[in-house]
Amino acid sequence: MNLAVFSTKPYDKEYFEKFKNEYDIKISYYEANLKPNTAKLTKDFDAVCVFVNDVLNKKTVETIAKKGVRLIALRCAGFNNVDLNACKENNIKVVRVPAYSPEAVAEHAMALILTLNRKTHKAYNRVREGNFSLTNLIGFNLYKKVVGVVGTGKIGAAFCRIAKGFGCEVLAYDINKNEELEKNGVKYVSLEELFNKSDVISLHCPLNEKTKHIIDKSSIEKMKKGVLLVNTSRGALVNTKDVITGLKSKKIAFLGIDVYEQEENLFFKDLSESIIKDDLLLRLNSFPNVLITSHQAFFTKEAMTEITTTTLNNIQEFMNDEKLTNEVS
Template sequence: MKITFFSTKPYDKEFFDKVNQDFKFELEYFETHLGPHILNVIVHSDAVCAFVNDTLNAEVLESLSKKGVKYIALRCAGFNNVDLEAAKRLGIRVSRVPAYSPEAVAEHAMAMILTLNRKTHKAYNRVREQNFSLNGLMGFNLYQKTIGVIGTGNIGTAFAKIAKGFGAKILAYDITENQELKDLGIEYVPMDKLLSDSDIISLHCPLMDSTHHLIDKESISKMKENVMIINTSRGGLIDTKAVIDGLKSKHIGYLGIDVYEQEEKLFFRDLSHTIIEDDTIQRLMSFPNVLVTAHQAFFTEEALHQIATSTLTSLSNFEANNEFENPNAVLV
């Protein structure tokens, strides 16, 4: 099987080449993202491996089908960038990586909380300039604070366990309650109660029509003054304009985002020598109480190895018409 990869970086090639020693597929890598502009490079490929910001709409899928592509393997958990109805109509099988070290993302979410709270990033820069003053660096104890977790799948569950280890009170919201978390004393509550009672709110749910702009002007109005919001899931969960208004009014005290609604134009690229025309992200980064990381939460050795293994295993199962050990990996 020949697999053409898009949106690849050196670390992708390193881990996929290593894992592929067990599969013996023919791998072809392109750094550019997948879209109508690059389809001409696909020649005699059986499968395409795509990432979070690649475009897999009906137009692209129809072109891939005409080129003989039978499989789409997403090396990520999210699939909002794929027209699944079109894929089904065209007979293209689609897989994803539903779980690839949920602890990696959960730990990054907690790292963002600690960084925003204790201002370690600012302290680091100060000390390097021989400024040992503590003025402006005061934080608060996480102990006995209330942390709201929206979405308790694999990542949300891992995060809730970490947060509980700090001695915080954990409130959770999900359409399906996790009995393991309930046994640990974590309380499931209605969304409005989670919003109103939480000092910190961490988002761990997928992006769907029902969760698009979950954090908007109305939901922010229900939150505590000086609330901290963390998003390591999908940028579209947050209405960025509403959050900026919340920051300006000081209703939102802290914001940590590893994802951004328009990130496909920015993230995974070195833009240090260019002028960024996105005024919204520039405005966000101008706030001293906002921390932005560039879709880094998944980025651990363990997660990258699991992503490569799961992706190539899925394609092997498709090719051999085998059943999947994890049915959640199959989208079409």
């Protein structure tokens, strides 16, 4: 099996090289994203391994099919960047990593909340400059606050448990209720009630037609004044322009994001010597109450190990003509 890994970073190669000898797979690495104008690179490969910002639209899929690719292996949970209908039409199977380390993302969401609230990032910079003043560093007790969780899959459930551990009242919204969470005191409510009552809102739902821009002008109007909003799921869950308006009006008091709707040409790259042309991102960065990380919520040793081994197992199952445990249908 010849595998082409796209959007390769040093840590991706490190983990694939660490485990590849356990599998009968020959791997080639490409730093470039897989998209229509790079799809020609897939000639003579049986499978491609892609990440969140690769573009598997109809044009890409048709091109890689002509080159001989029979399998798309996502090394992530989300698959909104893949045209599944085009894959079916071109007889290409799609597999993913449905759960690698839910705790990794959930813990990062809580880290964003605590950092924004207690302003530890600002305190760190102050102390390094010899400034020991506490002025403007005041936060609030998370204990007994109402935390709203949108989406209670494995990541959302892990976040609910963390929030309960802080002594928060946890409200949740999901089309499927988790009975175990309910037994532990999580209360399922309508999305409108969650927006109305939550002091903190954390997004943990997949991106699809129903959830795109779930945070927009209308939903922000329903929220408490001074809400703390966090998104570690998919950038397009949030309408950035509307959130900026919410920040300017102070309806949103704090914003923490690990994902961004237009992150494809930004995240996972060192642009420190470049001029960033994304005006919305620059505007977000201008707010003192906004904290942005570059899609690193998943990035732990445990998660990287699980992502790599699950991806390789998915490919091995395809090679052996076995049932695909993590097939996307």
